[in-house]
Amino acid sequence: MRALLAAPGFVTMPAVWDGLSAKLTAEAGFATAFLSGSCVAASRLGGPDLDLVSFAEMFDSFQMVRGAAPDLLVLADGDHGYGNAMNVQRTVAAYGRAGAAAILIEDKITPRALTAAGKPCLPREEARMKVRASVLAARESGILVLARTDCRPTQGFAEAAARIAAFVEEGADILFLDSPADDDEIRGFVAAAAGRPCFAVLSPGAPRATPDRAQAAALGLKIGTYPTGLLSPAAAGLKAGLAALQAGEAEAVMALPPAELRATLGYADYDKAAAAFLAKG
Template structure:
């Protein structure tokens, strides 16, 4: 049986843009797979927001992220999941542990970034990055762990250097990451279409665009992103923000005594979605009487 990493390699060989809604729990992952998307990323922002109701500022722990990733991959083994590994939760040796733990949890790839710990969301203020040499060594360590560990996994290397150090430094780091063997490259928060095109033109690896509405990067249509040369377009917060809007609308309707007007899936659909049909079939198969 092919590993998730092997399946992702095959997917990325196809010269098309992959739209990637990001998940934050097993149910959101199930909905993504049900909608026909082959690939998702477990968003650290969304996990921190949904699991802790706290900001993406390095507050969520390694153990909590691995636990959430394992639950997602266990619930939806057919969905290829990239795990947000933040800074690797420490130095290069911590990054190696993160890579191996994410691989064991079932991820197809792990994202490792060059921010100073504790990191921050890539589209918020106050970001700092480690030195270029330290960033390179952390990616080297991550790739070594991915290539020598007992579980197959790809490495997505991310730089946040654009905001604090400028585009040219960020691009130079991307070149370093390619030389260290990273499988996917992610230059976070380019500030215009010209920078986005320059990034993909310079990098001979699958490149990811991060589509954050209200963030620092333009949000082009998928056809334009593909023409720019991106292979993955991540939508890290769409499901989380949509669910917040829907829940607020539902709560207002309940407060107004008008629950019947809230758009909802019916009870039978909900039961099927969370697995009652399979559970009932198991009850029948193992009935003792």
């Protein structure tokens, strides 16, 4: 991951949630992917990302991703670390030992308030201590730490930029200021990151600045992830399949031909690998 981020060019990081999404991402030629909490919440709970997914569920999803695409450089969504700074250290260490290339740790308050609106955040110094704990825990494995602040909508850009600068001081490898309002705030975020790679969510539809890939690179962003990029088409495909069944059809028009589906799932690969273990006679 360090080499990928040091190379020239913008890094597109698809968001994955299970073995199939990870396998297809790797086969499409992507070197890296984001294990997205919102995608895992959608796939496991059939619901929104409102901090209901546990560490065990996220880590199990990571194991699926890692097993299906072992060469994929995975940024794991560590959410808020599932507790205080000591919990954060356990979370970072676990993902590092399991082979994640990087982990995201954010400054939201947990448990979150009983509303889908807003993201109340920890005081700045408490958030700083979580990043400090993350960086120390990361030394064991070399996993990179992505430090995220969600305070922009509730506390303003100046506070968000100050947190980014504090996270840089603590040694975070990658920075993420969520929900910038416009290009000027993105530029301010990049400046506060002081040369460290900057990460952004670039899926459309949310109340934040979402530049296209060329604009994002020109603004100084290094990594863009697209949480709805695979999830939304997957949901559309499921809906199309169900509509076809309701209409009396065997499958939707968009369905893969049977031979292509079998090839995608790797039936021939299984047979090739299993041949060495066939009993003789």
